Amino acid sequence: MMFNSNHVDIDILSTRAYNLRWATLPKGVIPLTAADPDFPVAPPIQKALKEYIDGGYLSYGPAEGLPQFKDAVARDYKIKNKVAYDSNCILPVDSAAFGIYLCCKALLKPGDEVIIFDPVDFLFKYSAEKVSAKTIAYQTPQKNDAFDFNELSSLINSKTKMICLCNPLNPTGKVFTREELLTLAEVVAKHKDIIVLSDEIWSDIIFNPNTFNAFANIGHVFDQTITVTGYSKSYGLAGLRIGSVLCPNEMIYNQVFESSLHQSTVHGTNVLGQIAATAALNDAQHWLSSFVAHLHKMRDLAVQKLNEMPGVSCKHPEGCYVLFPDITQTAYTATELHENLLEKARVAVVPGLPKWFGSAAEGNIRLSFATSEELLTEALDRIHNFLESHK
Template sequence: MFDDSTVNVGILKERAYNLRWATVPEGVIPLTAADPDFPSAPQIAEALTKFIKDRYLCYGPPEGLPQFKESVAQFFHNKRNVPAKPEFTFPVDSAAFGIYVICKAFLEKGDEAIIFNPVDFLFKYSIETVGAVAVPYGIPPGQEFVDFWELETLITPKTKMICLCNPLNPTGKVFTPAELKILGEIAIKHNLIILSDEIWSDIVYQPYTYTSIASLDESIRQRTIIVTGYSKSYGLAGLRIGSVVAFNQTHADLIFKASLHQSTVHGANVLGQIAATTALNECGPWLEGFIQHLQQMRDLCVSELNASKGVSCIAPQGCYVAFADITGTGKTSAEIQTYLLETAKVAVVPGLPQWFGTGADGYIRLSFATSQEILSNALNHIKTALNYL
């Protein structure tokens, strides 16, 4: 299911955008955007085909298809030990839009929201787009315990939200229940909203396990809004589908109003909801196989990077990206990105502030959600090029 022959590079060169195969020069291997090279599960294609054959592509309910809402709520019940309710669960046009909608619902101009550093740029972008201020809190790569009580020093009367990315993109850190408990207690103490981005929560490697902060206790849960999506786990990025989960009527109403779903200005497309519902209900074995393959690719990626001159890489606990320290090369992140593109014919993401914050300085990020053949080839090119420096 995830062998070398499964990846169709010809189709990827036509369809895989966002820094990937359709956008790089011929002969370049993209280990860039965190989007799998593998096709989605066959059950998803079958469900979409069956739905489209009827040729009725009507407006869906603004609050989401009932079967989608029920599937998402059941997922959180069964897989995350979170008592989600369908009526407080609804679809959004991608997890990225979900982050923005939550910021729009709970932040006003001049408010402050704490984000991790490094972390995906979408948090800072969303916060600043609604006129608030993103305040970074540094979390270094590795497995060391994060004492979130230190985060309290950043809280001011303007602080309204803490943005939790778990597992953490780009480092792959998976936060423990003890770490999350502290974060939850801080949110309660200071009357803060927790925006919990859980899009990577399926992608966790043995022996680590995932805990949703909303599963810890009711008082923390009532301050939490979960946003997640289905692109990382099931390869559905082009369908633009995510979900937001609230835990009380007040929060649900605020988010729904901010989403503009009550009009036809915005909304989540019906096909995306059909695909995500099928993924959650029928594609568990496919996902298990994908994670097993990813764990092998993670080990290969980390081993080869650490065998490359000037590179140090800690194995991620989750996510399918490797966050490699390249300070030993004597080059900047941008310089290494350019060098690898031109010399190794491999595209990577540089650790620049606009992508991940200042905490990514001296790093590059590589996605390993591809076949062993493609990844081995890319890593060999990288190692050869770096050994010439």
């Protein structure tokens, strides 16, 4: 088994895993924080990187990205999602996060309005506001219930230029059904000047019986859809900063490419990230299937344990490897629980604060379960023991 505690090297993680994880926390604290795996990357990725470095040259890559990477992305989306992207309209970027910002920079003007789901990861709001657009919150159901996109349509006006979709939805783990996406597509099709920016970085992390549907393959809105994805969640490549922007046509691609500054070498996407992601897409699919099977088991374990804790209620996420339990029946706010768990239980979690996930996140905490069963069990037992002794 490649996902047990023997495959988690805490000594190495403690020197390399930043962003609220092992390298930034006191020794003995278990981080269930940033959505980043505790496991080494797949052997085919390690092999590809080693072979490239052994070649001895780390030269400039092409401004528009390595052809083999762009081809691998297009092939992967066609096989998994039945979407035929032209590889010439795929731009490598140094993370999905930057891809989101880049699309906002390329397509929005000051005063434009952007509809953003609430709760959702903060990057949509951050990126839109960085280019002086106005964000409009669409309050979404908290319990994986069906979404009412007719309500969303009431938020659209002449200033609306973008709708930001995160599917699966971080932090709740909601996976949108095809029927829900069709309804959204019908709304979008009535407004030809609106772009849907679809963040699909979690699209590989889907738990049966749920299925993922790429928005570009829904209805007749391909030309109004830009897909952003990355390879950190599925393959553990966060440190290589690699993602991609999949554009529907040459016109939009050119706008995004011009905004990227890649052509001037002021900015660019590192070659090693593209080499690693190409190997991941071409040669690490068996590893990925095993990883998702492990995550499914960890999800079920964690949800069961959380629901046994006093004052905690947790739904099964349909995708992603994060949980978003409701803690409103405990004696703590999200910030208080985060602080107490860190100090007294030696477990780090992410509080559901508006700055991270929007106003609807209050009363929740987020936990990542992309670790071994042994570490996850220990962390959840620590949380349980703390809550039992502090009712």
